[in-house]
Amino acid sequence: MSWLFVMVVLLLGGAVLPSPVGAAGTTGSTAVENMVFSIPANTFCDQSHMVELSLNITNLSKSEQGIKLELMKTDGTAFAAAGTTYNGIKSDLVPGASVKIAAGHTGTYHFTFGGQTSNCDDRPFVGTLTTTGTGEAQLVASGFVSSSLYSVPVIINGGMVWNATSAADNTTPPTPAPTPVPINQPVDGCSVTQTNSLIHAMSANQDVYGTATSSSIDTVWNTQPFRAFDNSCSPFSTQNGEIKGWLAYEFKAAKTVTSYSLQMKQGDTQYGYVQSPKAWVFEAYDGKAWTTLDTRSGITGWTTTKANVYTIDNKQAYNKYRIRFLENNGGNLVCISEMGMMGY
Structure with a gap:
């Protein structure tokens, strides 16, 4: 075997190829x-x-x-x-x-x-x-x-x-993302607009999906924290006289929240607007400390017809989220009808 033949074999990956035949x-x-x-x-x-x-x-x-x-x-x-x-x-x-x-x-x-x-x-x-x-x-x-x-x-x-x-292209096309299945079917006019909120409608402060907690409640009206997640007009509020406080939800399985919504108190023309939050911090708990995901101030644009939605830049999954109220629009407590958390 000549050195030239060996060189050709090496260049062609070690395979001896047949000679061309035919006019084609x-x-x-x-x-x-x-x-x-x-x-x-x-x-x-x-x-x-x-x-x-x-x-x-x-x-x-x-x-x-x-x-x-x-x-x-x-x-x-x-x-x-x-x-x-x-x-x-x-x-x-x-x-x-x-x-x-x-x-x-x-x-x-x-x-x-x-x-x-x-x-x-x-x-x-x-x-x-x-x-x-x-x-x-x-x-x-x-x-x-x-x-x-x-x-x-x-x-x-x-x-x-x-x-x-030729063989059929076996490349598996990407599976389109499934359309989110609503887990919060509207109950009344105060239901969360985003029916794909990650929080299932609650009937108590704890269920199989998660737990709702708050810094305080209005004991006279029994405004329990789950009221912010029950998808109805029954509101959540802090204790009378407290314009600062927090409302939290802890998922059983970690979720990545990319936006959240707040709906003002309904059916109370005298106090609904002034009790709505004006400034707050939206946070997530990493197991050791609270991480700020969003900060808002000067929020006065509340209506009874739709919820306010706030998009955040978050790619981390957390079990626990909370909104920490810093100021309201003039009332003697902070009150909201509903809160939704969207993401995956």
Whole structure:
């Protein structure tokens, strides 16, 4: 075996490929479903040394074909970055996605590593080409890796045409998020507007879903904390004479609250508005201390027709949340009809 033959075998991944036959230039080999190839990307790469990867895949079939390019990093995980397009460079292919290529057309992929992006640890070293249409397809592909030190070809099937057996695209489409099932069906005009509140309508301060607590209640009217979560006009309030205090809800299982709603006291034209909160802090308990998620002040825009909704930037799941009232709109206590907590 000559040294030249050995070199060719190494370049082609250790497989001896058959010679081209026929006018069409096909290899005559058994059709393959997945064409795997190596990408020689192990070179200098940093903010001063860029590495360019470029791939071309041509559909020589007589009909449109779905082509899927998959790239993998050294640890076997997928590299799925969309390609770059500029100054005549095109990127039609998206790694991991099936892309339609018309008969006789070429799909391209280009990406730059290093330079100012300095993404050198996130490079593909292996690629796979798969057809996702029906029937058989004829493909030819090539590419190169270019760096400040050298430029080398990406050898795919020795540069020869191959017959690809098409298989249905097995990529499982993402499951759409289910429409939230209302857990708080409206009872009356004071029900929470957001029927997908994470808090199930309560009939006592504790149930199988969680526990409601507060700093105080109005003992004359028995305004228990669960009244803020019972989805009815029966209100919660602090003790008469207290314009500061807190109302809390603790979930049995941790939830990520991304917004909350407050509805003012209903059916009390004399005291409903002035007893509504004007300033407060919305907090979560991490097991050791309270974390501030939202702070509001100067809130005077209360109506009897709808709840006020406040969106917060929270991505952490907590078991316990509370609203800590700091000021009301002039009454002798703080009172609300309902409070909702939305999220996941």
